[in-house]
Amino acid sequence: MTVHSPQILSLYTAKIEAEELCVDSAQQNAVNALNNLAIQLQVNTTWWQKAPLIKGVYLHGPVGRGKSMLMDLFYKNLPTTEKQRLHFHHFMAQVHGQLAQLQGQKNPLTLIAKQWAKNIKVLCFDEFFVSDIGDAMIMARLFNALFDYGVVLVVTSNVEPTQLYYNGLQRARFLPTIDLINNHCHIISVAGQEDHRFRYGKNNRHYFINLPNDEFNKLFTKQYPQATKNQSLQVHSRALPYLFKANNALMIDFMALCSGPRSAHDYIFLAKQFDVLYIANVPKMGVGATGKVIVHGIEDSYQREKQTLDEHYLDDEARRFIALVDEFYDCHKLLVINAQAQIETLYEGKKLSFEYARTQSRIVEMQNW
Numbered sequence: 001m002t003v004h005s006p007q008i009l010s011l012y013t014a015k016i017e018a019e020e021l022c023v024d025s026a027q028q029n030a031v032n033a034l035n036n037l038a039i040q041l042q043v044n045t046t047w048w049q050k051a052p053l054i055k056g057v058y059l060h061g062p063v064g065r066g067k068s069m070l071m072d073l074f075y076k077n078l079p080t081t082e083k084q085r086l087h088f089h090h091f092m093a094q095v096h097g098q099l100a101q102l103q104g105q106k107n108p109l110t111l112i113a114k115q116w117a118k119n120i121k122v123l124c125f126d127e128f129f130v131s132d133i134g135d136a137m138i139m140a141r142l143f144n145a146l147f148d149y150g151v152v153l154v155v156t157s158n159v160e161p162t163q164l165y166y167n168g169l170q171r172a173r174f175l176p177t178i179d180l181i182n183n184h185c186h187i188i189s190v191a192g193q194e195d196h197r198f199r200y201g202k203n204n205r206h207y208f209i210n211l212p213n214d215e216f217n218k219l220f221t222k223q224y225p226q227a228t229k230n231q232s233l234q235v236h237s238r239a240l241p242y243l244f245k246a247n248n249a250l251m252i253d254f255m256a257l258c259s260g261p262r263s264a265h266d267y268i269f270l271a272k273q274f275d276v277l278y279i280a281n282v283p284k285m286g287v288g289a290t291g292k293v294i295v296h297g298i299e300d301s302y303q304r305e306k307q308t309l310d311e312h313y314l315d316d317e318a319r320r321f322i323a324l325v326d327e328f329y330d331c332h333k334l335l336v337i338n339a340q341a342q343i344e345t346l347y348e349g350k351k352l353s354f355e356y357a358r359t360q361s362r363i364v365e366m367q368n369w
Helices: 008-017 025-041 067-076 088-101 108-119 133-148 175-184 213-223 254-258 264-273 315-330 353-366
Strands: 056-060 083-087 122-126 152-157 185-189 207-209 228-235 238-245 249-253 276-282 289-299 302-312 334-339
Touching (some): 025 056, 067 152, 083 088, 088 122, 088 264, 133 175, 175 185, 213 238, 238 276, 254 315, 264 315, 315 334, 315 353, 334 353
Parallel strands (some): 083 122, 122 152, 276 334
């Protein structure tokens, strides 16, 4: 059969010529790998031929290197409907939900992989990062089953596969997952010195520092004069108090949003319901140790490399804030923030510094939305 040349490489080149992107050799290598994968995926085999093994692509590198942009370029221009792109933690949330429904059945992960493979040939994961032991313990069996059913993975991550779940509980049981990724994906580094999210410079169009509350409120009410005030909405059967609410916009105090029994599931709900979220009174996080020391060694019968971490003030709130920014960025929904400090110094702790680097870059990019 005739294989039509995919548009991925030509579209990327056109973006450079139009000065939407700048020349970047690491990105060019990634585009070539994605373009080659697209060509392989278009080759059909007849019923008596064994389908060749098609290796996916694993893009890794620091924040702002264009990994998600390249994945989107590949995904949108891949001429098949048998594809799905989703944030990795959304995928795992769905898998855990399916596991709950299959309790008592033999080989549930194989059943789940078979169900995904029925309609999906290419699975694109954005922000592949493993921190949860529940995810880590099932991934080798799940990925092995997905590959057995011929699913091809395209992945973006801030770390190379060997650094996934580093120092995680019972990491030895996660190592087969790393081997599977290395065997079924081309590992492509897009590391470089330039953070492309800063290509338009830095501005604070949607990020305010110590703006008086009355003025921040006026920004919202001027834009949404019919907004309701000081009520609450139900998010997963829990009341979430808000300061102002319009049809497609919401203003909430930081502590109501990121303290207490809140999780990524709440932020998924909010990102589906609202296009714009104003966050008031965002404090500096991770400033000063609480005096509580976390010793990682033997915990709940799990063994991992021993290390000592200082707990800092508002680390839990910072973790939720990171999840919130991830969700709204991934859905291309806008955050308008009134904070106590510049973006780069909003979190000064150690435990979440790696994760916050991504958050900082994403908030900066939002300023140009």
